[in-house]
Structures are given as structure tokens and as C-alpha cells.
Amino acid sequence: MKITSFVKKIMIRRKWGFVGNVFIIILFIVSFAQHSTFARKIERTVNVKYFFPKDGTQNPSGDPNWFYYWSQALRLSNLSYNAGTNWGAAPFGKADNVNIGNNAGYGPDPRHSLTGIDCFFTVALHELRHRNDFIAIIERYGNCCGPYPDPSVDDPDGDLLPTFLDPHPNDVNGSGLSGYTGADAWRGDWEWRARQGEPNIAPTNIDWAHPGKQWP
């Protein structure tokens, strides 16, 4: 309130007598406090946590948020989201990327009962191991042998892993080839090798999904 208008109000309202003057004085004090150097500047520091909706697609790629943000948080590359993939798949060949499906983002996975970012981490590294092995064998033998090639000249234990990738070249590894019989026998120890690094538990403080590890 300007002083001039304040005085004017006094002149007008003086006829109110004592009560009116008190009212005007209160108005002046309030106005003075709001517009003068006596007004206080109030500051508060508040910690804010930002979470992304796990099921949304609010990111530049249009892929599910969990796939987009967890790939970055875990510093994983050579991954593609594929809604048609169940868990994960590594195409045989020198493929740039492996495919990650919806189950990988949620779990629980059948071997470790992992969920969320841990399930994603485990599936992604499993498939990337396949990818790297496929690239290695193609670079050594050429793309000659189809899926899961069996370079018998370099596989004395017959587990389908060529010796240069086989940590136990003269014996099957663990359950080895025997673990994949019948229709799955073609997997040989390729699958055993991809499982060696599992499970993979992500750091708790990099999830930031809602819901997720850090959500209250």
C-alpha cells in the first residue's frame, strides 16, 4: 500500500472512531510487511526423486520405459526390444543386436525367480553371451554351419563348443550336453556357457522404475 493511499484511507475512515483507526493501522502493518525490506524471504530445500512409469513409453525410442531406461542404467548396448520375443533371443550370425521380450522386464525367470531389473539384467547378459560367442565362431570358421554350428574338428568332447571357447575341452561342462536332450540337444554347451554368469543382480540405486526396487 502506498503511503498516499494509506493517508487517504485515514482521512476517509477517521469518522469510524477508535475501532476504525485500529483497523487501518493493521492494514498498514500488513501492507508494509509485504512490500518493505522487512518482508522475509523464505527458502526451503527439498529433495525430489523422479521415477519413470515402468509400463509407459515416455521416452525417445517408443520402446517400453523399463527397456529404455534400464539399458542405459546398466550400460548395456546391442539390445533391441521385440514384443514378439518371449524372454530373449540371439539370432545366429554376426547380428548387431539381440532381442529382448516382455517377460525379461518382469519375470520371475524360471531358473532364478528374478523379477524386474534383475531379470532384465540376467536375460540381457545371457543373450549377449550368445551373440559374442556366435560372432567369435563365425570369425574363426566362417558362417558355414547354421545355427549352433558343430565344428567337430575342434570339439573332442562333443558338446558342440569348439575348443577355443570351451573351458573344459575334453569333457562336457557340468550337466553339459546331457542337460539338453531330445529336441534341445542342439543347444549343446552353448547354453551352458551363456548361463555361467547368471544370475545378475543390478545395483539397487539405478532402478528408478515405478514399481521397482527404489519405489517405497
Ligand SMILES: [Ca+2]
Ligand atoms: Ca567342446
